[in-house]
Amino acid sequence: MNIPTSNHPRVVIIGAGFAGIAIAKKLRNKNLQVVLLDKHNYHTFQPLLYQVATGGLEAGSIAYPIRKVIQEYKDFYFRLTSVKEIDTVNQKVISEIGDLHYDYLVIATGSKTNYFGNKEIERNAMSMKTIPQSLNIRSLILENFEQAVLVKDEAERNLLINFVLVGAGPTGVELAGALAEMKKAILQKDYPDLDIDKMQINLIQSGDRVLNTMSEKSSAEAEQFLLDLGVKIWKNVRVTNYDGKTVTTNSDLVFDTATVIWTAGVQGAKVAGLNAKSLVEKVERIRVNQYNQVVGYENIFAIGDIASMETELFPQGHPMMAQPAIQQGVLLGENLVNLIQNKPMKAFEYNDRGSMATIGRNLAVVDLPNYHFSGIFAWFVWMFVHLFSLIGFKNKAVVFLNWVYNYIRLDREGRLIVRPFKKRSFTTFTSDEI
Amino acid sequence: MNIPTSNHPRVVIIGAGFAGIAIAKKLRNKNLQVVLLDKHNYHTFQPLLYQVATGGLEAGSIAYPIRKVIQEYKDFYFRLTSVKEIDTVNQKVISEIGDLHYDYLVIATGSKTNYFGNKEIERNAMSMKTIPQSLNIRSLILENFEQAVLVKDEAERNLLINFVLVGAGPTGVELAGALAEMKKAILQKDYPDLDIDKMQINLIQSGDRVLNTMSEKSSAEAEQFLLDLGVKIWKNVRVTNYDGKTVTTNSDLVFDTATVIWTAGVQGAKVAGLNAKSLVEKVERIRVNQYNQVVGYENIFAIGDIASMETELFPQGHPMMAQPAIQQGVLLGENLVNLIQNKPMKAFEYNDRGSMATIGRNLAVVDLPNYHFSGIFAWFVWMFVHLFSLIGFKNKAVVFLNWVYNYIRLDREGRLIVRPFKKRSFTTFTSDEI
Structure with missing residues (x-):
């Protein structure tokens, strides 16, 4: 993907939805190299899609150029691509535009429509x-x-x-x-x-x-x-x-x-390559612990709709909405910086604002x-x-x-x-x- | 095209660019049945296309729903279609969605890119x-x-x-x-x-x-x-x-x-079916007299980019720009009403505003x-x-x-x-x- 080498650990974020953008902002200028991947060159404000569909708003009004978000971030790269697979053994993201090594991987691929197999x-x-x-x-x-x-x-x-x-x-x-x-x-x-x-x-x-x-x-x-x-x-x-x-x-x-x-219905927009036991069947979400760490991996995280954190209050994971995604993105941003500095991470707690x-x-x-x-x-x-x-x-x-x-x-x-x-x-x- | 019959003479306008919209507005509630045809359901403000192309404006900002323009006009219809040919003998427009009889036809199809045959x-x-x-x-x-x-x-x-x-x-x-x-x-x-x-x-x-x-x-x-x-x-x-x-x-x-x-380069977006002698070769424009009447026809008119009115000042027709199109549309609107009422028509004179x-x-x-x-x-x-x-x-x-x-x-x-x-x-x- 033609990303320069860096002295800093590399964090790869897949997806620039609510969760991906939230963590990207948190990782700004934190002595990390960050590579953000998305299949669109813009962030979509999904809650207003229905107004675009019914002619009330133009598409451009609810989209925002991803490169503009990260414009002044140091050692921060965006690549327009679809991810095909994750090679967890060699710590590589395999995409349409080539492979990329990661030190830490954040999966924020969101969700897609679920037709329940029909x-x-x-x-x-x-x-x-x-x-x-x-x-x-x-x-x-x-x-x-x-x-x-x-x-x-x-x-x-x-x-x-x-x-x-x-x-x-x-x-x-x-x-x-x-x-x-x-x-x-x-x-x-x-x-x-x-x-x-x-x-x-x-x-x-x-x-x-x-x-x-x-x-x-x-x-x-x-x-x-x-x-x-x-x-x-x-x-x-x-x-x-x-x-x-x-x-x-x-x-x-x-x-x-x-x-x-x-x-x-929606289901997780899962990425191939993860362990079967880290996946929740049918809903296709990725099972994470309270730090949004994917079950079975040390350096792979999932946030937002794709992540299923099973808690007492949410036995099937948090609702697939903007709020949990943003909150997980923000917290994981802080946790990742702590993890790399060998400081303790904080467990996620959803603050339901209604x-x-x-x-x-x-x-x-x-x-x-x-x-x-x-x-x-x-x-x-x-x-x-x-x-x-x-x-x-x-x-x-x-x-x-x-x-x-x-x-x-x-x-x-x-x-x-x-x-x-x-x-x-x-x-x-x-x-x-x- | 499923247009109801009417007691009024039917005017068919092909194209809702500057010229077509200008005449449409003039023909509002004039005891005519008007059918406006366009291959898009919106009018395009072409002078700002370059800003859409370079991300300065959204497409929707320079487009306007045609149906909204004519929303309150009586006996006025819009149809979304491409015209294939004109049958001048039977006074019919032949389109992708069927044929339509006209009493008066206004060709306002504008221009298209000219690659000079390459x-x-x-x-x-x-x-x-x-x-x-x-x-x-x-x-x-x-x-x-x-x-x-x-x-x-x-x-x-x-x-x-x-x-x-x-x-x-x-x-x-x-x-x-x-x-x-x-x-x-x-x-x-x-x-x-x-x-x-x-x-x-x-x-x-x-x-x-x-x-x-x-x-x-x-x-x-x-x-x-x-x-x-x-x-x-x-x-x-x-x-x-x-x-x-x-x-x-x-x-x-x-x-x-x-x-x-x-x-x-641009050339007229000509419609098939007209007499060869009413066409200007190479530029593919339609030759009109000073009333925008197509040479050789009583009840067919052309306005805007597609029309070539050869005058002393403009021996090759007016410039293919918004101003002559709008002015021709406005005047032909008045002239058509006069013609139908057997009143004299006014010759077009281009008011060059710069x-x-x-x-x-x-x-x-x-x-x-x-x-x-x-x-x-x-x-x-x-x-x-x-x-x-x-x-x-x-x-x-x-x-x-x-x-x-x-x-x-x-x-x-x-x-x-x-x-x-x-x-x-x-x-x-x-x-x-x-």
Whole structure:
């Protein structure tokens, strides 16, 4: 990878998501050589991907150049690549652009969509974990409507304007709300020759409530907000297949639709080469101890979504969200410096600051550790927390400006098909390649 | 195309560029049925494409949803499609999504890059007429640098960081200036392990001055600005070929480069089906009379870049720029309404408001009909003219915010490879070489 040799121990970080960026910042100018690897040249603020998908924000507003983050860090390198495998015996990362020796390895590869092994759903449904995927969803939604105006057969037209979202976690709920608002405020006006009332937004959940990682109060309120917006909610329904036209379920229920957005599950974006016993089956996460040290290795660590730290409070690992990722990144940054200086490391303790989800204009739910609230104040809290979590002043300012504009004008001017999305059922390429 | 029948005569407009949007606005609620066709669902503000290509602006900031422009117009339709041919006998537009009868046809298809018949240049060079093309250029520039840090062979590395721009019109000059500023303010910091001084920006011009449609004063000043920024200018040099690695010219001069951006010529984006005598050879424009009526047809009109109205002052037609396009669109809008009401039409007269180009921070040249100025004041004039020409308040505000930020911080945070551009010559690098 053409990294110069250094007198300092080399730390290789794989992934520049919340966890990777957090530790990168902590390792700044700490007498270490650091090499940060990512398959994108930007950090993605994933919680706002759904707004990119629905035309409320431009992709650039929630992305930040990784090289800019580390611009003034000494002996600090970024390489744009995908990691293929880890050679733990020779302490090497094997990537598309060559091998790299590490003294310490930090795996922060995050998570990817989990289709639970169903290849047909994977082929036909849309996923929303990256910016290209969000832009594909945006293109597909708009292409559906452009196509719908041309179609004379009603059943075929309904197929195009029927949206099925599988999974009612924060992503599914926020996307459903945003689609419902698009329907009301924009699509109605943009497509006067379509009967937009026929547009359906179906949210399918295998469990018995939406937002099932939040409080029951939040679930109930979010559900009511969604229903008020016209979203159809299907609880206790498990999707069994989607062939590109029809969603089948574990009941008699079927949905004819050209668009399924799958947010029903995530799994660790694991890297090959680790010991089998350090992996948690099915969820594909990496088992770590309280120092985020990968089980069975001295000098390999995992943080963020990919790491599963089994504690009393979290027997299956921490929730796969930004907060644990950032906190683990920050702590491991400090711990690594201590470890190298032979000082003791500190055990990770998750500081749960609460969780929140927005459903639409003036509608959000917030669970603080001891307090729950919802409605317009929750919505403002949601906005400002997200705004201030964005990296960079310009992104904050542009997002703020867009939100103010969208709020006042009830608009989303990002409804642009910049790169047409060719639906997978027509060709064979995957959404990331376009 | 599923357009309802109407009691009003139907006007079909092909293209929603400056000319198409200008006439569309004029035909609003005029007892006509209007169908606007475009292959994108957005209008592109082409003068700022170079800023998208160099990461200064997001694509969404210079694009505007076409459906939003016509949202409240009565009996007004938009269809997303490419036109294949015009059947002038049966008065039909033949498109990818079906045929459409017209009573009046307005061709506003604009222009496309002219490679003067050289297929090899066309295959290997980059063009910058659309947003996807600008995003491809952005990706390619950044990918070149990401690759350059990996390459150990100096000649190969130089290939990647040597940029050749062919054509020194406004687009070539503005792009050269923007690249020079990126080199100084960003790439230097982003790639500390590269010797950025080795990066070359070569601007090749077949004529004897840059900006040859502007005043000689502007040309001389722009040239000096570019030289001060470190751009190498090659005048009186004609590019003869580019095989993906080497640019050959009509002299001994050759350039080894992985990136050629071709802005050396434009030609009309003509539509098939018109009489041969209504076409101007080589430039592929459509010959129109002083009412923008296509020669040989009563009810077919052409406006903007595609239209060639040969006048005493402009024996080869008006310059292919925004101003004549907008003015022709506005006038034809009024003339069409008059024509249909059997009132006389008004002949087009171009009101030349001057022209301008920006070279970089605080550097621009402005030619007014009777006055020339340059430098920081010209630069402010350039900015505000472009800002206020953008459609929509939000785009204006976001562009303004970006410019203020970029100006103060000397930055361009849009340096994101959102959709990788896979260039063919990249395959010459094997993983061993990396």
